[in-house]
Amino acid sequence: MNQADLPRWATSVAMPLLNLLSALLVAAGVIYLLGENPAESMGILINSAVLNPEGLGYTLFYAATFIFTGLSVSIAMQAGLFNIGSEGQMYLGGLGATLVLLALDHTLPGWLLIPAAIAGAVLFGGLWAFVPGYLQAKRGSHVVVTTIMFNFISASLMNYVIVSHLIPDGEQSPASRVFAESAWLPKLNSILPVLGETPLNISFVLALVALVIYGIAVWRTSWGYQLRAAGLNPHAAHYAGISISKTIIVTMLISGGLAGLAAVNPVMGSTHYLGLNFPAGAGFIGIAIALMGRQHPVGILLSSILFGALIQGGFDLSLEKPNIPPETFIFIQGLIILFCGAMENLYAPVLSAMFKRKDK
Amino acid sequence: MFDDFQFASILVSTVRNAPVLIFAAMAGLFAERSGVVDLALEGKMLAAAFVSAAVGFATQNPWLGIAAGIAVSAAIALLQGFVSITQKGNQLVAGIALNIALSGLTFVLAQFFFMQGGRTPDLGAARLSTIVLPGAEAVAGVPVIGWIYSSLLSGHTILTYLAFALIPLVHWVIYHTRFGLRLRAVGENPHAADAAGVNVELTRFMAMLTAGVLCSLSGAYLSVVQSGFFLRDMSAGNGYLALTALVFGNWRPVYTALGCLMFGFFAALQVQIEGVVFPVIGKVPGSLIQMIPYVVTVVVLAGLMAKSVAPKAIGQPFVKSR
Amino acid sequence: ADPKFAVIYDAGGKFDKSFNQSASEGAERFKKETKIGFMEVQVASDTQTEQVLRNLARKKVDLIAAIGFGQAQAVQNVAKEFPATRFVLIDGVANGANVSSVLFKEQEGSYLVGVAAALASKSKKVGFIGGMDIPLIRNFSCGYAQGVKATDGKIEVVQNMVGTTTAAWNDPAKGGELARAQIERGVDVIFAAAGGSGLGTLQAVKEKGKLGIGVDSNQNYLHPGNMLTSMVKRVDQAIYDSFMQVKNGTWKAGIVYKGVKEGGVDWALDKDNRSVISADIEKRVNAAKQDIINGKINVVDFREAKKCPA
Amino acid sequence: MLSWYPEPMQPAVEFQNISKRFGAVQANRDVSFSIASGSIHGVIGENGAGKSTLMSILYGYYQADEGNLLINGKAEKIHNSHEAIVLGIGMVHQHFMLVENMTVLDNVMLGGEGGFRLNANRKKVEAELREICQRYSLDVDPLDKIEDLSVGVQQRVEILKQIYRSANILILDEPTAVLTVQETQSLFDVLRLFKEQGKTIILITHKLQEILDITDEVTVMRAGTVVGSVHTRDTSKEQLAEMMVGRPIETQLPRAPYNPGKVVLDVQNLNLINSQQVSLLKDISFNIRAGEIVALAGVSGNGQSELLEILSGMRLPGSGQITLDGAALPYQGKKDADGLPARYRELGIAHVAEDRLRHAVVKNFSVLMNSFLGYQNKFRKALGLLDKKAIAEHCDKMIRDFDVRPADPALRIALLSGGNQQKVVMAREMAASPKLILVGQPTRGVDIGTIESLHARLLALRDAGVAILLVSVELEEVRALADRILVMSGGCITGELKVEEFDATKIGLLMGGLHKH
Ligand SMILES: Nc1ncnc2c1ncn2[C@@H]1O[C@H](COP(=O)(O)OP(=O)(O)OP(=O)(O)O)[C@@H](O)[C@H]1O
């Protein structure tokens, strides 16, 4: 019964795989009920999400955004804060980048412009998370509640800003103007032409760097140690001289900044304008990714790619199989989170029974 | 300037808005007082809204629809219980996962059965009818009292009355029954409850079951009462708002209900002041007015309220070990 | 060989009982008449739009119909890459020698239903419920208000928007609640331009025994007797026409404005609302329609004027 | 004395070859002994010997891997506490099992409410409780909330619960760890009453005197096994200690002559008023010199904890002056104490917190990670990176010097026994070579072998010239360690004595606040 009795490969490889398989099995059942062949469908899905290079490009493109929102939620969780507001912070981050670009894209050269816009995204995302952080630290308002509220507020605010101020004259689409090309993030297909016409851009590389920095900062630095201590036992952290309010505020700033960074990929790497509701739920998916990836860099990376693949592959599949609406993959996402993120020990008894038998 | 501003209308609207939140928040209250974080209110609402509408339509009987909604929502709550209590999984993950899964599944099923883009057909006559309280017409003319009786109190569906009746009922169950005592103990200190001979897992499961039933009424209210059909994602964040009301109300039934009413009130207020020309600032854009309920919540939480204290064992699976 | 066609719906989806659905109806009509099929997809984000457009263009689809202003930028990008593929964009403008942009003068149709609303209102208060505060929806409301005021300057127009997130188009409860609130404020005719949320509005209007006005496709059938009319926006016709033009080889790029004159927008009168449209209303609405066609009435386009005269 | 029994007494509890294992730890190995009905049976052993585990098996909390359990001669499988309660077994746990935000009444009723509607019974149970309190002279108000009660009273609530449920076999796991001498005495009075009524009592304690005072028989455990059972009247402290530890225990530790140096800590007119305007500390003035141990004696809840918190930087004083080596501590102008303990540590104040699990360790960190809690900045390299090598060496040294068992730095500290957790904390605070060390309840719940070694450490530190402030409710400990004793009562220092003047009665009176000046 005890997980500790199992060898490491069983707990860290076999069990997650079994869980993933279980989720996919349920999904296959649903696809069958919808009147399609599950095996064929899964084949199409895997092919278009992973095997086909252009599809893989899209998978990684979506993953880049999710890595950032996943990191945003994860770092807050390390400090014991449940930041539900990554969605809103990402939305504001998009505004930060856009304001910089609208002001400067015709004056600054690209190598200055892009970092400046990224800084804008980080700043706006960070500040949007700062307020809930400050209120938690100084006024004791629950960060869960305030960040939910701030999501709603950001939707209203962004709606107002975009519709009333950013729509260029003569346009009716609720979006800013398209940025000058110097502000477009370099695409990876210029180095890897095999990727074809995918929006995959350097923000994926940035995301990988962010994962590494996150891993080092949380597990290898004194700051990360204080962060985790505060998250696990605030009383002990206070005893240890760690300033709780400072930890909360700084963590929320960073969490918001990472959420802001998540906006860079879609806004500067793909659409090249700020559109209404562009985060499209990426902030919420970040919660799922942080939880499923256990706030560990490798876990975050893998779950981000998994979610990216589901979005890309599922979309292609629903193109080919009109009976399978794209929403099916939202359902499958939920199943995967449920099986891999919340029932991680489902197969532990079975596996330990197997090992016990072998021992005897 | 406030010629259009009708307080009476706001109150009526508040009463109409509140049940969705009250049912969901009371559901959350049972789950969370027992120590299980219930982020899946949204998902259960959606599932119940869909099933109630679909079965209600198929049978042309709203009651059968609501009953089916209750059964499904309760089953989901038990699944959530299995994951969070038996499997001792992460309760937040379980909640979010269920929300995502059900958002997708309700659409897929609705599309599969009705082919209307994830919408169920109109219930038409198969909706709950409103109840006109006896004598409501007669006293309608009496100033104030007549209005309160005939417009504010009369003319709602049975679910609305049930929602308001639930407030004292939940209070009674939580504070004055054996189930409530065990529930609170299990959410506060499961080890103590266990040592006192209370079956922690059973108690939590019963709490989840109650939560499932109550939450289904919130969904049924959305589809069978308010809209007359199911539409994808029609819970529109109300599950999260209900959780906010719960935190706001310190996990106590009456205060939580007040939180729900506050949301209902500000939602109604916001409707009324959209387009009103204010002195000095003039006409505030609608999108900014939409923020009002949320800004008020933040301000109230930050300013007026004492720190809210969650049940101590919330979110932690009960493991007999150090 | 027969030309290949495709329709890309925006996030509202094919069954939105609104302009996506209308587009789908146009394509279906074409299919029925010509036996030439078409592909259809729904996209969830702007990135996906581009991906789908490119995929379809690669599959050598002859005409891709992109529904909704959200696809404008993507169409413009992809059109550049695939000069041989033709695109028709509904509700938005994209440049390119192979793109036809179809814009509707919603303000004109809205004006007509505004006239009808003003005449049908007994309380001298009419309502408008929009999905989200965006230029397109404001154009509806502004045209409506112009029609109302032109008919009776004393009538008040109460306006509400459902929300600010994408949920705003899928929140019938809120749509209904707004309607009830407006009715409590004395409103007795409500024009709903709010996608799925509008269904809730019309439902509430029916319950309260007031009059509702549908949008985009003819929604009169939803609640016969309680639907004053619908402001129809003939996306179906636009799609049908472009498909036909491609088939017949008469397709042209450029920007097309479709108003009352071009049959792009209109008010709906059929058996379902016959009973509520009096002869007087019918006469005066049709007169207004005639005046718009012959230029006597110029309905201001909010998107150009940036503010509403009414 | 009777030499003949009408029939052989059935043992109330009999353990037969009980074994229980947690992962790699064998907590109980082949444990067999029996407990005579109507007796008071002591169970002693070092930290981690497996006492609590065995009792938890009896109470249905864990299931034994192997072996049998006989209750009143009948083999029983007890799957949960509900079944244990049904069998008439009651348990007072090492950590109180009370729901803090509920009343005494509700805590007592919990699990045995007697019907769905509570109110139907509340009045009846309340009256019954008042009656029980009277009968057993337990001073508890059934309507008080647990969180408002001192530990001593909470303890009484636990007892009350068991009396109300008329448990016939009562397990008490270290009930006296947090009690004062007086409280312990009244607890024992109740236990004797129980015995007269024919109830069976199992008492776990680390205090051998208590074993001698009250038990009839005692079983000694070591490393999961039973070393032996003896009749109390046939044994002595020394014998028990040796059975437990496997070697003789020094009762009198060597110490250098009292020769204090300059004043290290000086406190003048310290006051503290809480948010409800209750005065917690009143005009506290005292000093500590280098090389002396000053003990604060007193019933817990009389201001010692607050004083310790202020001196460690965890809380701000209301008014007054605190100087360390003549320089004022840097709390002036601060709005709250957030982060202050770090400054104090830098100045050379180490702090062994009273509440181990709440303050002194992060339960979910390993021993290694806990080994520098509070000193995280000392192990920082460039870029804020932690110096892993230095930390590993530091931790290994701590584990070796203090004989922490098991000697595994990667083990989650929650899995260590209380005594070993305390060793880690003490080692960590001492490793910082402080000028002043604040030590709160250093040996609460710690076995005598470990107590001996911790005491020896503190004395060595004193001899090395460190100023030590000891807060302890154990007069034995105060006597063994202190050079000077300050007695606190009601937030005031009510008296001061040298250790040579040690007089338990006088201190008791001062603790009662009788000698106010
Ligand atoms: N240990 C328990 N933990 C949680 N709920 C329980 C427990 N025991 C019983 N219940 C609930 O209480 C209801 C009544 O059970 P039961 O008849 O065992 O009560 P009881 O033990 O006689 O009550 P009391 O303890 O108040 O005398 C059962 O339906 C069950 O749901």
Ligand SMILES: Nc1ncnc2c1ncn2[C@@H]1O[C@H](COP(=O)(O)OP(=O)(O)OP(=O)(O)O)[C@@H](O)[C@H]1O
């Ligand atoms: N739930 C558990 N999981 C893992 N190990 C455990 C668990 N409970 C106890 N242990 C281990 O079993 C051994 C016996 O622990 P137990 O608590 O029974 O000791 P004890 O004699 O009561 O000690 P103390 O005097 O400190 O209370 C210890 O090594 C302890 O670390």
Ligand SMILES: [Mg+2]
């Ligand atoms: Mg123990």
Ligand SMILES: [Mg+2]
């Ligand atoms: Mg102990």
